[in-house]
Amino acid sequence: MEAFQILSRGGVRFDKQRFKSDVQLFNDNKTEDDGKKKAVSISLDAKLPPELDFFKYAKGGSGKRKAIHNEGTGVSSSRQSGTVRKRQKVDDEGQHSDSDSGNEVEDNTLRPKHRVTAKGLDIPKPAETFEELAERYKMTPRLLANLREHNYKHPTGVQAHGIPILLERRDLAAISPTGTGKTLSYLLPVMASLQAPATSLEGAGSGVRALILAPTRELAHQIHNECLKLAIGRKWRVVLFSKAVASTLRAKNVRDKVDIIIGTPLRLVAAIQEGNLQLNNVRHLILDEADRLLDNEFLAQVQEVVAASTHPDMQKAVFSATLPAGVEKLAMGMLRNPIRIVVGLKDTPLPLISQSLTYVADDTSKLPSLLTYLAQPYNPPLLVFTSTQPRATSLAGELTLNGVPNVDCLHAGMTKKERDDSVARMRRGESWVLVATEVMARGMDFKGVREVINYDFPTSVQSYIHRIGRTGRAGREGKAVTYFTDSDAPYLKSIANVLLQSGSPVADWVLKLPKPSRMKKKQMGKVQRAEIVNPAREIGRRDAIKKREMITASKRRKAKMQQEEQVDSHSES
Numbered sequence: 001m002e003a004f005q006i007l008s009r010g011g012v013r014f015d016k017q018r019f020k021s022d023v024q025l026f027n028d029n030k031t032e033d034d035g036k037k038k039a040v041s042i043s044l045d046a047k048l049p050p051e052l053d054f055f056k057y058a059k060g061g062s063g064k065r066k067a068i069h070n071e072g073t074g075v076s077s078s079r080q081s082g083t084v085r086k087r088q089k090v091d092d093e094g095q096h097s098d099s100d101s102g103n104e105v106e107d108n109t110l111r112p113k114h115r116v117t118a119k120g121l122d123i124p125k126p127a128e129t130f131e132e133l134a135e136r137y138k139m140t141p142r143l144l145a146n147l148r149e150h151n152y153k154h155p156t157g158v159q160a161h162g163i164p165i166l167l168e169r170r171d172l173a174a175i176s177p178t179g180t181g182k183t184l185s186y187l188l189p190v191m192a193s194l195q196a197p198a199t200s201l202e203g204a205g206s207g208v209r210a211l212i213l214a215p216t217r218e219l220a221h222q223i224h225n226e227c228l229k230l231a232i233g234r235k236w237r238v239v240l241f242s243k244a245v246a247s248t249l250r251a252k253n254v255r256d257k258v259d260i261i262i263g264t265p266l267r268l269v270a271a272i273q274e275g276n277l278q279l280n281n282v283r284h285l286i287l288d289e290a291d292r293l294l295d296n297e298f299l300a301q302v303q304e305v306v307a308a309s310t311h312p313d314m315q316k317a318v319f320s321a322t323l324p325a326g327v328e329k330l331a332m333g334m335l336r337n338p339i340r341i342v343v344g345l346k347d348t349p350l351p352l353i354s355q356s357l358t359y360v361a362d363d364t365s366k367l368p369s370l371l372t373y374l375a376q377p378y379n380p381p382l383l384v385f386t387s388t389q390p391r392a393t394s395l396a397g398e399l400t401l402n403g404v405p406n407v408d409c410l411h412a413g414m415t416k417k418e419r420d421d422s423v424a425r426m427r428r429g430e431s432w433v434l435v436a437t438e439v440m441a442r443g444m445d446f447k448g449v450r451e452v453i454n455y456d457f458p459t460s461v462q463s464y465i466h467r468i469g470r471t472g473r474a475g476r477e478g479k480a481v482t483y484f485t486d487s488d489a490p491y492l493k494s495i496a497n498v499l500l501q502s503g504s505p506v507a508d509w510v511l512k513l514p515k516p517s518r519m520k521k522k523q524m525g526k527v528q529r530a531e532i533v534n535p536a537r538e539i540g541r542r543d544a545i546k547k548r549e550m551i552t553a554s555k556r557r558k559a560k561m562q563q564e565e566q567v568d569s570h571s572e573s
């Protein structure tokens with residue numbers, strides 16, 4: 001695509017006549033660029049230039065991407081080296097092979113359906129079907145029936161590999177793209193391992209046995225609902241932890257009968273500190289969205305929860321679609337003899353999501369661009385991300401004022417009820433456009449979302465991957481559009497590399513931008529934006545206030561004059 005075409009997509013009109021010479025400049029390079037474009041707008045099968053290898057896969061590194069198959073075809077990517085071909089052969093024969101490090105085994109028993117790399121000692125065999133899992137690990141027929149009832153027919157990649165690992169009571173770090181079924185890959189083994197509810201198990205009623213941590217209340221709520229689907233037909237006590245629940249758990253006889261707790265770190269830590277929650281009987285501790293839970297905001301709280309979970313046989317597992325190297329090191333340090341599985345390419349969205357970048361010059365050009373976009377037919381519901389709460393409120397208001405139907409808003413500054421209602425409307429399909437902040441970026445599974453718009457540039461590469469991952473879930477296709485302004489330009493290259501890794505086309509000129517430094521990347525989330533997305537309304541508001549003040553002043557003056565006139569006429573008479 002020509003550069004000025006990309007610019008035009010953001011609602012910017014180009015007078016080709018006026019900018020003839022500039023257009024000529026782009027077109028002059030066309031033949032030469034076209035050749036290059038072919039090289040940069042690569043499909044997953046093309047060779048990745050080393051300078052664009054954002055995640056350093058091409059270098060091979062520590063053998064991170066040694067065994068990767070293309071989903072559905074079993075054909076290995078031509079980006080991989082000869083080693084891969086050799087390993088491919090091993091894969092097809094279904095054998096394990098020793099890795100270079102000597103004491104680790106890299107599991108290459110991969111079925112063509114899944115692109116999974118597993119690393120660790122004595123890796124359990126993946127399972128083809130849920131029936132195979134049920135038979136191998138003696139799951140209850142009820143659990144299997146609940147799976148069928150909810151249309152879980154075949155395990156996804158992360159489930160096929162992850163469930164046996166957890167059922168063999170091994171610690172696990174699972175990195176799998178958004179929307180690939182990580183929730184079930186820990187819920188099913190946790191419930192199968194617990195075997196039966198505490199209420200019906202002799203001697204098991206001495207405190208909660210499984211704990212699942214999630215970074216937001218909305219996500220914890222969603223996991224809770226998923227867990228309840230598997231719990232149908234038995235008296236499992238699955239608790240979504242909240243302030244109110246914490247007080248009911250003060251009574252030991254209530255607390256002891258709880259099987260599974262799902263909650264956010266802050267609430268749990270408060271309950272532990274108040275003495276309302278003991279975690280010494282926890283046998284399974286799961287961190288969902290682990291990289292978020294282990295970042296600076298949550299780390300101390302998570303460490304406190306881990307420290308309070310003192311059972312000697314406790315199994316730990318971390319899950320996420322992204323796990324930056326530093327956080328992965330931290331996570332691995334928490335696990336005992338862990339197995340690490342990576343589905344697809346680490347930190348790379350699924351090619352199911354078609355991604356694009358749209359230039360919008362400056363912040364004030366975004367609203368007209370979005371309104372133009374929404375004036376054309378689109379596939380609701382659509383998720384729009386802003387960087388701050390006031391901007392989410394302001395944008396939702398502007399869209400409504402401009403006649404966009406069924407606009408909703410969701411951010412952490414809203415009350416619990418407002419947030420719950422907003423999620424519920426989205427689930428019922430009543431919202432056509434949901435404007436949200438980062439709070440909706442991770443884990444939330446709204447099945448119908450076909451499109452995500454990053455109205456404000458994401459705060460990091462991880463934030464980008466999770467935000468766009470709200471679409472393209474469970475094998476469905478999705479579309480993600482990211483607006484960028486001149487202030488976002490320094491960070492554009494980081495996001496463009498993600499597009500490239502996952503097979504979305506990127507304009508040649510974007511790829512020629514310099515790579516942002518580490519320092520620069522850290523500033524990505526700190527771009528200053530106005531609280532109100534429509535400055536005209538701000539001016540309008542200011543004018544209105546001024547006008548009102550003037551009218552009031554003039555009314556007061558008039559009243560005073562009338563009073564004075566009355567006084568004068570009284571004194572004259």
Ligand SMILES: Nc1ncnc2c1ncn2[C@@H]1O[C@H](COP(=O)(O)OP(=O)(O)OP(=O)(O)O)[C@@H](O)[C@H]1O
Nearest residue numbers: 152154155156178179180181182183321443445474
């Ligand atoms: N085996 C399966 N068969 C069919 N659908 C499935 C299966 N496993 C999960 N799903 C569905 O896929 C969707 C995505 O699952 P889930 O929310 O667990 O993804 P995730 O990998 O945790 O995503 P994220 O990284 O965004 O949290 C859900 O709607 C879920 O019901």
